[in-house]
Amino acid sequence: MGYAQVRSVALSGVVGEVIVVEADVAPGLPSLVVSGLPDAALSEARDRIRAAVHNSGASWPQQRITVNLLPAHLRKHGSGFDTAMALAVLAAGAGLPIGRLVDAVVLGELGLDGTVRPVRGVLPAVLAASRAGVGAAVVPPANVAEARLVPGVEVRAADSLGRIIGYLHGAERLLDPVSGASVPEPPPLDLADVLGQERGRRVIELAAAGRHHVAMFGPPGAGKTMLAHRLPGILPPLGDEEAIEATALHSVAGTLPPGSGLIRRPPLQSPHHTASVAALVGGGSGLARPGAISLAHNGVLFLDECAEFQPGALDALREPLEEGRIRLRRASGETVYPARMQLVMAANLCPCARPPHLCQCPSVVRRRYLGRLSGPLMDRIDLQVDLDPVRSAALVDTEIVESSEVVAKRVAEARGIAAERWKPWAGANAEAPGHVIRHHRMRLPRSVLHPLVRAVDRGRMSARGFERCVRVAWTMADLDGRSAPDTGDVAEALQMRSRSSR
Ligand SMILES: Nc1ncnc2c1ncn2[C@@H]1O[C@H](COP(=O)(O)OP(=O)(O)O)[C@@H](O)[C@H]1O
Ligand SMILES: [Mg+2]
Ligand SMILES: [Zn+2]
Structure with missing residues (x-):
């Protein structure tokens, strides 16, 4: 008793x-x-x-x-x-x-x-x-x-x-295992592996510096997958709070390798396009497991062959993209997981996956294929680019290409400048709220915005697209160490969003 x-x-x-x-x-x-x-x-x-x-x-x-x-x-x-x-x-x-x-x-x-x-x-x-x-x-x-x-x-x-x-009872001891040095994270893939493909390298660097979501379109073998996998290696390492958040999510999911330390490099999750909605956003009985979007929290969610995902799966991304978290509603109640990630999408131009000069599919097939990427989702993707095939010269003549280490340094400096500018509203250009971007102290003169103004006047760009381009232009200036974007930045930003306006 x-x-x-x-x-x-x-x-x-x-x-x-x-x-x-x-x-x-x-x-x-x-x-x-x-x-x-x-x-x-x-x-x-x-x-x-x-x-x-x-x-x-x-x-x-x-x-x-x-x-x-x-x-x-x-x-x-x-x-x-x-x-x-x-x-x-x-x-x-x-x-x-x-x-x-x-x-x-x-x-x-x-x-x-x-x-x-x-x-x-x-x-x-x-x-x-x-x-x-x-x-x-x-x-x-x-x-x-x-x-x-x-x-x-x-x-x-x-x-x-x-x-x-x-x-x-005082008869035995608890174990006090010496936790050896924690297993180090494997070294990141290096951007120096990507030869030629200047546009692809540029877009990945911009994405890293401004925390922009990015979509890359292009023929197979253009290096889209390679580039996406090299984004974590040029992102700033996670701070203490961010590292604990990311590690805790992997702990709850049961995906933390034994003996691993805190996750310091922004994690990359690359769910296959056949992944269920639950695998993507989380679910399951008992304590719901975090899905790929939460395992990518503070890191990168890479949707390779994104046009192949079920529409339901892509729709499920809208809430987390907007709110930085996902609510899993089930009979047993609601579970909320953080899901603030950077989205990278890649797609071939046609479901046949042939290089453009060999593709003989009717254009309606191609349009329908990429048309699956819904407007509301693509609206949030600041950088949307078509990549060309790699030139043979880039592969044959050994060019000297910048390594991730060099690019990461530039990215970190740009992030620092942006964080200072948007304090206390945001830490990166992609996240700066519209009212701050439009604030009189940040507002760019009409002469600088000229290319965008023209696109809007011609009905080729929405108000939302306009603002997203301005954010990208800021990232270009930050990477260059200039105090504000110029017309050249604005024109390039517009080009990097050309796809959405089609
Ligand atoms: N720019 C590049 N520099 C060096 N190798 C490349 C490049 N682009 C593609 N490759 C080679 O082609 C392979 C396929 O590239 P990948 O990134 O999968 O292309 P995609 O995703 O666009 O189809 C890579 O594993 C790499 O060996
Ligand atoms: Mg690929
Ligand atoms: Zn085709």
Whole structure:
């Protein structure tokens, strides 16, 4: 008979909240009731923790047991509370001394044999513990490296329930694995690999410097895929906050490689065009998994062969592009994940994927193919360019091309200038709100805007397109170290959006 509490963490999206797992053991027919809005996984947990306790050599209290998870209003998903539940039951019903867990959260799923198994979302969970002032965390061994990314929390590992029981009795130690140097991220692909293709290189550099979304059209082999994969390597590395956000999302998705450190390079996600809408935006039962758009948060979402994606998948991108996050609405409630990414799209000009001079498809086929890229989506893509095939000369005569390192330096300087200018409204040109762009201090003279004015007058450009071009022109000036765009920039920006006006 008795009562006990052990703490754990529940996640809603990437936001953790420390919860209390309380157990009450009272006389009566042996039973186990779990309450506190548990989902299906939690009722399965009843059988799991009972078996795990037996197989750890402890005896299950043969009384009426009530386990409750607080606060009750919080939705609790997943199997990460198993270990805390088992410990609370043993403390309440079998006199297990849990004094050593007073300042700790316990995370981990239990196997039937009593092993403590890794769970998703350990980084945001330990972060939540830290913010709640909890000083320690007991986690599955495979999650130690991730848990240790949070400073100020003492992390110990337990490979089995039996080990924690032994530790609480003072007979055994928790594991203190030396997390070796974290596995370094592989080096980025270098822009120096892309020969010739000046236009492609220019557009990728502009995209990086202004955080513009970009769409590249062109024949197979023009280097579209190559260029997209080289964007993360010229983007500024993630700051601390951004790195934690990105890593937490990968933690919740379960895609963090074991032993990896914080994600510092902007991540690139390249979902295949056959990917389901759920794979793209997130979903699944229990704690919804973040989709590619959230795994690309603070990085790049690359839609290769974008005209091949289902229209529904492309439509699903509109909300995140506008709001920087995605809401997943399901029967069990709503989960929100951050999804602020830079979009890169690439497409062939025709579904036959032949070079233009060999394509004999009727023009209506080509128009219909790219027509799938809807207006509202393309409206947000500042840079839309047609790429030419690579010239043979570029491939044969060894040209000296700038490396990612050189370009990244220019990009970082341009970003710095832009961030200073748009403070506090935005950090990059693509994100500067319209009212700021139009503000009298930033407004460009009519003479500079001349090419755009003409395009609008001829009905070739919308008001939105006008503003997006102005943003790109600012990026050109920033890369060049000039204090404001000139007519040349505006004309080039217009050219880089020529496709949308067709
Ligand atoms: N500009 C380039 N410089 C060097 N190699 C290139 C270039 N463009 C294409 N290639 C070669 O062609 C291959 C296909 O390029 P890719 O980027 O997949 O073209 P796309 O996506 O436009 O069809 C690359 O793996 C690379 O070997
Ligand atoms: Mg390609
Ligand atoms: Zn064709």
